[in-house]
Amino acid sequence: MHQFDRVISEIxxxxxxxxxxxxxxxxxxxxDASGKGFITEKIAKRLQESGSRVAMIxxxxWLNLPEVCLSxxxxxxxxxxxxxxxxxMFNRLIVPLKEKRSISLLAECADAKTTVYRKHLYEFRNIDIVLVEGIFLFKPSYRDHFDVKIWIDCSFATALKRASMRCQEGLPPAETVRAFTEIYFPAQGxxxxxxxxxxxxxxxxxxxxSM
Structure with a gap:
């Protein structure tokens, strides 16, 4: 059985x-840029085909604004x-959704390109499986919340190539390389x-x- 199929079976x-x-x-x-979102969508599709109601988060x-997260x-x-x-994120959204299977939450959200928060409504009902994708999720403070933890293997070199090609974070290629090599990848280290x-x-x- 292919490893992806094993993951689906385990979930x-x-x-x-x-x-x-x-x-x-x-x-x-x-x-960063390992393809977490891409893999999450593939997992969600397979689970939905099995009849499961899936929420993707x-x-x-839940990034902080640049003035807070960058120094x-x-x-x-x-x-x-x-x-x-x-x-x-865990206290207001993830844990309540896990415990109740449903939630309606208006939250202040951000991304790497914004300087102000935007409102986002999370509206989920009768969810069977919640998929959460992101960096730093498996810090000790959070890992025990998960029933299944999946790590996406990707080298820094491949991730940097992907990020540069799509101008990740809305930056020009040279600035993308600098941000990844001076901030994001060392933080992952x-x-x-x-x-x-x-x-x-x-x-x-x-x-x-390449792996």
Whole structure:
């Protein structure tokens, strides 16, 4: 059986074993530009084909604004500590949705290109499986929330090539390279050293033809 099929089978098995009163929570994490969103959509499609009601949540919507998450002083450490509003995301959205299977939440969301928050309505009903994708999800503070944790394997070189091609974060190619090599990837290095997210995962999926 292909590893992707094993992941789908594991998620469905967890759903079958879990209480019908709650949703099953799946985390998909990896380095920046590893293809987390792409893989999450593939997983969602397969689960929906099986008859499951699926909610997809992108943790990037819970970025802090640049004035908070970026700093010229020790930029990688600062980004590792302050990039995401994960406490708020889990407390207000993820945990209630997991426990109740439904939620209606108007939240202030952001992305790497914005300087002000935008309103976003999360409206989910009778959800079977919640897929959350994003960076830093498998820090020790959050990993135990997940029923299934999936790590997306991708080298820094491949991720940088992808980010540069699509001008990730809305930056010109040269600025994209600088942001990834000076901030995002060093912050992931801290994540690896302190949290060992790959080892904490239940499954690893490769999204890098060079690996």
């Amino acid at each position: 469905l098995a967890r759903r079958a074993d879990a209480s019908a009163k709650r949703a099953v929570l799946v985390g998909i994490s990896g380095i 992108n943790a990037d919507d 010229r002083h020790n930029p990688a450490e600062h980004f590792y500590e302050h990039a995401m509003r994960l406490d708020e 801290l994540h690896f050293a302190r949290d060992n997210p790959r080892a904490s995962a239940d499954a690893v999926l490769s999204n890098d033809p």
